[in-house]
Amino acid sequence: xxxxxxxxxxxxxxxxxxxxxxxxxxxxxxxxxxxxxxxxxxxxxxxxxxxxxxxxxxxxxxxxxxxxxxxxxxxxxxxxxxxxxxxxxxxxxxxxxxxxxxxxxxxxxxxxxxxxxxxxxxxxxxxxxxxxxxxxxxxxxxxxxxxxxxxxxxxxxxxxxxxxxxxxxxxxxxxxxxxxxxxxxxxxxxxxxxxxxxxxxxxxxxxxxxxxxxxxxxxxxxxxxxxxxxxxxxxxxxxxxxxxxxxxxxxxxxxxxxxxxxxxxxxxxxxxxxxxxxxxxxxxxxxxxxxxxxxxxxxxxxxxxxxxxxxxxxxxxxxxxxxxxxxxxxxxxxxxxxxxxxxxxxxxxxxxxxxxxxxxxxxxxxxxxxxxxxxxxxxxxxxxxxxxxxxxxxxxxxxxxxxxxxxxxxxxxxxxxxxxxxxxxxxxxxxxxxxxxxxxxxxxxxxxxxxxxxxxxxxxxxxxxxxxxxxxxxxxxxxxxxxxxxxxxxxxxxxxxxxxxxxxxxxxxxxxxxxxxxxxxxxxxxxxxxxxxxxxxxxxxxxxxxxxxxxxxxxxxxxxxxxxxxxxxxxxxxxxxxxxxxxxxxxxxxxxxxxxxxxxxxxxxxxxxxxxxxxxxxxxxxxxxxxxxxxxxxxxxxxxxxxxxxxxxxxxxxxxxxxxxxxxxxxxxxxxxxxxxxxxxxxxxxxxxxxxxxxxxxxxxxxxxxxxxxxxxxxxxxxxxxxxxxxxxxxxxxxxxxxxxxxxxxxxxxxxxxxxxxxxxxxxxxxxxxxxxxxxxxxxxxxxxxxxxxxxxxxxxxxxxxxxxxxxxxxxxxxxxxxxxxxxxxxxxxxxxxxxxxxxxxxxxxxxxxxxxxxxxxxxxxxxxxxxxxxxxxxxxxxxxxxxxxxxxxxxxxxxxxxxxxxxxxxxxxxxxxxxxxxxxxxxxxxxxxxxxxxxxxxxxx
Numbered sequence: 001x002x003x004x005x006x007x008x009x010x011x012x013x014x015x016x017x018x019x020x021x022x023x024x025x026x027x028x029x030x031x032x033x034x035x036x037x038x039x040x041x042x043x044x045x046x047x048x049x050x051x052x053x054x055x056x057x058x059x060x061x062x063x064x065x066x067x068x069x070x071x072x073x074x075x076x077x078x079x080x081x082x083x084x085x086x087x088x089x090x091x092x093x094x095x096x097x098x099x100x101x102x103x104x105x106x107x108x109x110x111x112x113x114x115x116x117x118x119x120x121x122x123x124x125x126x127x128x129x130x131x132x133x134x135x136x137x138x139x140x141x142x143x144x145x146x147x148x149x150x151x152x153x154x155x156x157x158x159x160x161x162x163x164x165x166x167x168x169x170x171x172x173x174x175x176x177x178x179x180x181x182x183x184x185x186x187x188x189x190x191x192x193x194x195x196x197x198x199x200x201x202x203x204x205x206x207x208x209x210x211x212x213x214x215x216x217x218x219x220x221x222x223x224x225x226x227x228x229x230x231x232x233x234x235x236x237x238x239x240x241x242x243x244x245x246x247x248x249x250x251x252x253x254x255x256x257x258x259x260x261x262x263x264x265x266x267x268x269x270x271x272x273x274x275x276x277x278x279x280x281x282x283x284x285x286x287x288x289x290x291x292x293x294x295x296x297x298x299x300x301x302x303x304x305x306x307x308x309x310x311x312x313x314x315x316x317x318x319x320x321x322x323x324x325x326x327x328x329x330x331x332x333x334x335x336x337x338x339x340x341x342x343x344x345x346x347x348x349x350x351x352x353x354x355x356x357x358x359x360x361x362x363x364x365x366x367x368x369x370x371x372x373x374x375x376x377x378x379x380x381x382x383x384x385x386x387x388x389x390x391x392x393x394x395x396x397x398x399x400x401x402x403x404x405x406x407x408x409x410x411x412x413x414x415x416x417x418x419x420x421x422x423x424x425x426x427x428x429x430x431x432x433x434x435x436x437x438x439x440x441x442x443x444x445x446x447x448x449x450x451x452x453x454x455x456x457x458x459x460x461x462x463x464x465x466x467x468x469x470x471x472x473x474x475x476x477x478x479x480x481x482x483x484x485x486x487x488x489x490x491x492x493x494x495x496x497x498x499x500x501x502x503x504x505x506x507x508x509x510x511x512x513x514x515x516x517x518x519x520x521x522x523x524x525x526x527x528x529x530x531x532x533x534x535x536x537x538x539x540x541x542x543x544x545x546x547x548x549x550x551x552x553x554x555x556x557x558x559x560x561x562x563x564x565x566x567x568x569x570x571x572x573x574x575x576x577x578x579x580x581x582x583x584x585x586x587x588x589x590x591x592x593x594x595x596x597x598x599x600x601x602x603x604x605x606x607x608x609x610x611x612x613x614x615x616x617x618x619x620x621x622x623x624x625x626x627x628x629x630x631x632x633x634x635x636x637x638x639x640x641x642x643x644x645x646x647x648x649x650x651x652x653x654x655x656x657x658x659x660x661x662x663x664x665x666x667x668x669x670x671x672x673x674x675x676x677x678x679x680x681x682x683x684x685x686x687x688x689x690x691x692x693x694x695x696x697x698x699x700x701x702x703x704x705x706x707x708x709x710x711x712x713x714x715x716x717x718x719x720x721x722x723x724x725x726x727x728x729x730x731x732x733x734x735x736x737x738x739x740x741x742x743x744x745x746x747x748x749x750x751x752x753x754x755x756x757x758x759x760x761x762x763x764x765x766x767x768x769x770x771x772x773x774x775x776x777x778x779x780x781x782x783x784x785x786x787x788x789x790x791x792x793x794x795x796x797x798x799x800x801x802x803x804x805x806x807x808x809x810x811x812x813x814x815x816x817x818x819x820x821x822x823x824x825x826x827x828x829x830x831x832x833x834x835x836x837x838x839x840x841x842x843x844x845x846x847x848x849x850x851x852x853x854x855x856x857x858x859x860x861x862x863x864x865x866x867x868x869x870x871x872x873x874x875x876x877x878x879x880x881x882x883x884x885x886x887x888x889x890x891x892x893x894x895x896x897x898x899x900x901x902x903x904x905x906x907x908x909x910x911x912x913x914x915x916x917x918x919x920x921x922x923x924x925x926x927x928x929x930x931x932x933x934x935x936x937x938x939x940x941x942x
Contacts, residue, residue, distance in 0.1 A: 038831055059295070077110050083107055087103050091675055110610070112284050145271070149266075154192060164279045168272060194233070236282065297360060302326060318520070356403065360396060401418040421456045496821055532548070597654050625698075674688060680756050735781070783798065796834070799818065803850055815847065854869060858883035864914050905927065
């Protein structure tokens with residue numbers, strides 16, 4: 001990577017802002033975690049772990065960033081470009097439905113193993129055509145096994161562990177004499193998978209996932225006496241079988257139509273036969289992020305004797321501790337995820353000699369994982385992703401001071417130690433998105449060999465030093481010295497519950513720093529960027545595959561990077577950008593016959609860039625252009641011309657090349673527009689969504705400016721300059737709103753979570769109070785119509801928008817909504833993870849960035865000081881917040897008035913400061929410090 005060259009210089013320039021000057025930066029709890037969203041995260045960018053902090057049973061669920069489903073393959077549908085003009089023509093003719101149908105057939109990407117499952121389903125159903133088949137009344141099921149029905153948690157809980165396949169179920173009922181010739185209702189509740197249901201050999205219905213199974217049985221299918229029911233269930237993934245009802249008050253049964261009170265219950269023991277458990281691999285547009293494994297530490301602690309329990313995550317040094325007292329002995333565990341050691345380490349200590357005894361149990365949710373003893377101190381876990389190209393190895397080693405270590409049934413058992421350390425490594429065979437030839441066992445061994453020369457104390461020292469080079473670049477405190485904050489004395493989950501009611505300014509500062517902690521923990525230089533869940537996930541089928549959703553979420557993860565002093569961490573995102581630019585070149589050619597590169601609304605570890613899922617939202621073309629905005633923002637904040645020349649501009653130019661060809665003339669308005677596309681994720685496939693045009697204009701403007709700075713590509717620059725004013729402009733609609741589409745069709749009652757057409761307000765800058773006040777008012781009106789209530793990440797976006805509108809109190813209102821306990825809706829989980837719901841990490845990052853936007857804004861040609869300070873934060877200070885142009889600001893305010901402002905510079909340049917209407921221009925030199933005089937009338941070099 002060419003972007004690494006100045007990381008060390010950056011760190012040296014910015015070190016010295018001590019986080020310790022601020023408040024106590026800890027999340028803490030007075031009980032162990034019961035659920036995953038109560039556990040606490042640690043990470044080194046590559047390895048992530050969720051620590052539960054139990055006493056007798058302490059679970060660590062861990063991940064490695066490159067363990068995904070799938071494998072290298074071509075995601076592009078060959079020759080899709082042949083349908084582009086037809087899709088556009090249908091859209092221009094107002095035939096949206098027809099355009100979506102055509103695009104759905106011919107313009108989406110290729111799924112892995114496409115068609116294999118449908119062929120398998122046909123094969124499984126073919127048994128129904130046999131004369132003697134399991135649906136027949138007289139079928140001999142004497143040798144079938146028994147299973148309890150229903151099984152709401154899936155047949156996996158009834159002895160069919162991890163089964164996917166075709167399974168037949170049979171039972172019978174006696175028809176009451178007075179039901180003869182009457183149509184009946186067969187109520188089966190829910191069934192996981194597709195089912196085909198037969199009564200006395202006659203098919204009564206078939207249904208796929210989703211709907212409740214209530215089938216009409218014609219009277220002609222029934223007979224006096226015994227009647228058979230046979231159901232073929234085809235389940236491809238996840239829990240399977242006849243689930244019935246979650247509500248125990250509802251039951252499965254059969255009854256005369258409209259007379260549910262007469263229901264005959266069908267719950268009990270049924271017979272079953274597994275027709276096939278050889279399901280073809282899942283057909284996926286893109287891959288899923290995978291969990292790696294679990295480690296439990298079991299000890300014989302008398303839990304009834306435990307007192308003084310405390311679980312603490314320190315943001316200042318990225319250490320997590322669990323401590324408690326039992327029978328007079330104080331125990332402590334310290335957990336870290338180390339970059340220097342490339343291990344997760346857990347250190348066990350006690351204040352009594354020989355008190356450390358425990359057993360480890362290593363496992364994985366992946367089927368058929370393998371455990372084996374490596375040596376008397378080490379066991380290894382091998383996992384293979386189902387139907388995937390990737391496998392992983394994890395080595396777990398224990399070292400002790402005194403005591404004994406044995407291996408019993410692949411469990412490491414420690415007894416009578418003064419101190420013990422568990423060293424956890426993990427790696428996969430992933431080398432890059434085209435190469436899976438890695439040797440994970442060798443990587444694990446190498447990491448452990450490095451730790452052989454270390455004590456936990458020395459590893460901890462190196463870990464803190466490495467971590468703090470990033471974390472200590474910014475410190476913040478919103479406390480009021482005149483008011484004692486009793487909330488700081490509360491466990492974090494209680495503090496969260498109280499915040500939305502009573503307010504707690506220091507909690508806002510803690511949340512900002514927690515966002516920075518999460519970004520550092522999930523994105524180090526040399527790693528890959530955090531996905532929808534950062535690097536933390538415990539599910540084989542996580543929500544939305546825990547992919548990179550590029551129509552907002554992947555980008556939101558890096559909103560705090562430049563502003564909040566974490567610029568070097570942005571390099572992980574740029575690494576992915578270079579990779580999707582490479583694969584996106586092929587997509588640009590296959591779908592649009594265009595040069596350059598394109599990225600649609602999702603990508604994954606294998607860098608798929610083709611449209612996915614469905615044509616009404618998957619065909620969205622400006623993901624790559626939005627990625628380029630991050631490249632340009634890095635340059636604006638750092639003024640690093642080498643980065644612009646070697647990394648940013650080549651990628652930006654290629655993206656601009658694509659849109660230079662892709663945009664077409666709108667037959668109605670005559671403007672250049674983007675089509676086919678959509679306004680994420682609503683309104684369907686359209687011609688000319690506002691968001692696209694805003695992003696494309698920003699890309700053209702930035703590429704033009706970069707071309708001038710680098711003095712290259714004058715001819716191409718002229719093409720962009722000619723087309724820029726011809727792109728369809730922002731428009732104000734009949735309700736005073738900023739239009740989301742070319743047509744004035746916005747609905748003022750629409751409360752959708754996406755506010756895509758406000759991109760030019762934030763994270764863009766085209767719409768602002770300085771140059772486009774009317775559009776700014778229209779954008780604000782749109783957000784008023786859209787409302788405050790939203791999912792977690794959407795709240796993060798709206799917080800930044802209200803900050804850009806310079807309405808500090810409204811901004812703070814949404815911060816309180818984001819920092820409220822998550823129930824069925826948005827908010828934060830007990831560990832302060834963002835609730836979409838479910839967990840998505842982007843809300844944490846968006847919220848942290850929005851708090852920074854309240855304090856400093858530099859997107860509109862001026863550096864605004866405290867532009868959106870709410871009444872709830874009347875006093876405080878922040879050191880190390882960044883502004884575009886290469887400036888690092890330290891400032892303090894009291895009674896909502898700025899009291900001190902000093903500036904450090906990382907580049908030469910000019911800037912204009914503004915505070916309370918007063919403006920102060922100044923010229924600065926790299927590496928200098930400046931101070932603004934009281935009254936905001938002068939600035940001098942220190």
